[in-house]
Each structure stands twice: as C-alpha cells, then as structure tokens.
Amino acid sequence: MPLVPLTDEERATLDFETTWHGNAHRKQETLTARGWTTTHYYLVLGRALAKPVAALEYPETVxxxxxxxxxxxxxxxxxxPVTR
Structure with missing residues (x-):
C-alpha cells in the first residue's frame, strides 16, 4: 500500500513546528499573523502526524x-479514578 503524501498545508505546519522556538503566547500570535486559527492549525498538525510519511520526512519533529x-x-x- 503506497504512502499517502503530505498536503501542502500539512507540510507547512510541520515546517513551522520544525523551526518554531518560543513560548505558547508568541506561537498564537505567529499563527494568527499567518492567517491560521489555533483550532485549524492543531487539526492539520494532528492529521499530518497520523501519516507515516511525516515520520519519514520530519523524523525529529514527529x-x-x-x-x-x-x-x-x-x-x-x-x-x-479506576472504574470497574
């Protein structure tokens, strides 16, 4: 079964995570400046991390x-609490 490639949006999200250094507040500001909502960003990031090809292309970040x-x-x- 062939690997499903990353979309441009998923690749941009992983590129951002690879180069990001800073605190959460600054990250929010940077995401907003790029026109990304936090919710959408983390949905795209989660989708990218679920693809095996992401670990091949961005091993350290993943x-x-x-x-x-x-x-x-x-x-x-x-x-x-433990429920039974």
Missing part, C-alpha cells in the same frame, strides 16, 4: 511532537 502528546495524555489520565 518524534518530539509524538513524545509531547504522549506525556500530555499520560498526565491527563494519571489522576482519573
């Missing part, structure tokens, strides 16, 4: 973002 996503997910679920 590894870093996947790791951060896992940490946040673990923290989010760490304090939940």
């Amino acid at each position: 590894r870093r973002l996947t790791h951060l996503r896992q940490i946040r997910n673990n923290e989010r679920h760490a304090n939940r």
Whole structure:
C-alpha cells in the first residue's frame, strides 16, 4: 500500500513546528499573523502526524511532537479514578 503524501498545508505546519522556538503566547500570535486559527492549525498538525510519511520526512519533529502528546495524555489520565 503506497504512502499517502503530505498536503501542502500539512507540510507547512510541520515546517513551522520544525523551526518554531518560543513560548505558547508568541506561537498564537505567529499563527494568527499567518492567517491560521489555533483550532485549524492543531487539526492539520494532528492529521499530518497520523501519516507515516511525516515520520519519514520530519523524523525529529514527529518524534518530539509524538513524545509531547504522549506525556500530555499520560498526565491527563494519571489522576482519573479506576472504574470497574
């Protein structure tokens, strides 16, 4: 099965993440200046990370973002009571 290529928008999002250095507030300002809403940006980023080709083209960025996503997910679920 062939790999589904990244769209131009997904590639631009991963390029941005690859070069981004700063705090969250400045990131929001930069996204707005580029005409991107935060919601749309993170939807595109999530879609890009779900494609195996992203890890081939942006290995360090995908590894870093996947790791951060896992940490946040673990923290989010760490304090939940166990239900049976």
